[in-house]
Amino acid sequence: MQESSVELEAVLDLPEAGIGFLFIGTIFVFIAGVSATLIYLLMKYSLQFLVRLLIGVSFSVLTFSLVLLYSELLLEVVGVEFPFMILFLASSATIYVILEVILRKGRLYEIVILAFGGATGVLLGASIPLLSGVTILLLLAVYDVFAVFRGPVGKIALKSLDKLPGISFSFRGIHVGLGDLTFYSMLVSRIFLSYGWLALVAATFGVLLGSFLSFKMVEKKGMFPGLPFSVLLGLLGAFLVVCIV
Numbered sequence: 001m002q003e004s005s006v007e008l009e010a011v012l013d014l015p016e017a018g019i020g021f022l023f024i025g026t027i028f029v030f031i032a033g034v035s036a037t038l039i040y041l042l043m044k045y046s047l048q049f050l051v052r053l054l055i056g057v058s059f060s061v062l063t064f065s066l067v068l069l070y071s072e073l074l075l076e077v078v079g080v081e082f083p084f085m086i087l088f089l090a091s092s093a094t095i096y097v098i099l100e101v102i103l104r105k106g107r108l109y110e111i112v113i114l115a116f117g118g119a120t121g122v123l124l125g126a127s128i129p130l131l132s133g134v135t136i137l138l139l140l141a142v143y144d145v146f147a148v149f150r151g152p153v154g155k156i157a158l159k160s161l162d163k164l165p166g167i168s169f170s171f172r173g174i175h176v177g178l179g180d181l182t183f184y185s186m187l188v189s190r191i192f193l194s195y196g197w198l199a200l201v202a203a204t205f206g207v208l209l210g211s212f213l214s215f216k217m218v219e220k221k222g223m224f225p226g227l228p229f230s231v232l233l234g235l236l237g238a239f240l241v242v243c244i245v
Contacts, residue, residue, distance in 0.1 A: 024128075025135035029143045032179070033151070039167075040152035055166045059116075060094050066119050067093040113169040117178050121185020126193060133190045137183060137231045144225035153177075157223055174218050180226035184211075187231060191238045198245055199238040206230070206237035 042051045067090040075082055097112060125133065147153035157175065168175045184207050192200035210230030217224035 021129075021132040021135045024132045025139040028136045029139045032140060032143060033147070036147060036152040036156065040156050043156065056098065059097055059166055062120065063097045063116065064090045064094045066116075066123065069123070070119065110169040113166070113178060114181060117181030118185045121182040121187075122189045124182070125186040125189030128186070128190065130190060130194045133186065134235065137187055137227075137235070140183060141225075141227040141231040144227040148223060148225040153225075154223060172215075174215055177226055180230070183227060184230055184234070187234045191234075195238060195242050199241045202237035202241040203234045206233035206235070209233050 039051055039054075042048070042054075068086060071086040071089045075086065097116070128136065143151075144153070148157075166178065168177045170176075188200055188203045188207060191203040207230045210228075210233040211226070213229045213233075214224050214226050
């Protein structure tokens with residue numbers, strides 16, 4: 001095995017000492033709140049085309065960046081230097097995502113959303129320190145409750161998520177947000193990198209159990225936040241394994 005020279009730097013270059021981790025978590029919640037509020041206001045004033053444009057640009061930039069990074073890591077692991085191949089893969093993936101997700105010209109929409117959310121979450125989990133990552137997840141879980149029941153996320157859902165390709169996918173008639181998928185992935189990847197396979201299995205089981213409970217609540221209430229159960233049970237599962245093993 002060879003250590004890659006491609007380093008994943010922290011998303012925010014702030015120390016975790018003191019209240020640094022709280023500051024980082026607050027920034028993520030602030031970004032989530034502003035983004036959701038902006039989307040809601042644009043939809044409220046019938047500016048869906050601007051929302052689709054913002055989503056399209058964001059997806060394009062993130063897809064290109066993710067494929068660029070993962071391709072570079074993969075080719076370096078196998079000992080191949082092929083910059084043109086990396087650019088080709090990144091460009092092709094970006095075009096495909098635009099067609100598949102934004103324009104909905106393909107049949108693999110749900111798979112693409114799952115892959116996108118998973119890849120983004122793994123990157124966040126690898127680049128954000130443990131304490132900051134846990135703080136972000138807990139604060140977002142609390143915010144998710146407010147955002148769904150009283151805030152912009154619930155209002156967006158009531159206006160029909162089908163009008164906003166790229167921010168959710170449907171599973172058995174239930175819409176799951178891209179943000180939920182991303183932070184599930186972030187949780188399990190950070191736990192794995194910090195504590196290993198057993199903690200990963202426990203965290204994954206907790207996330208899946210939390211998702212199941214959330215689905216049941218959606219069936220009863222029609223709408224329910226996706227993060228609280230999954231984040232709490234995922235962290236609890238990992239914590240128990242770390243304490244026992």
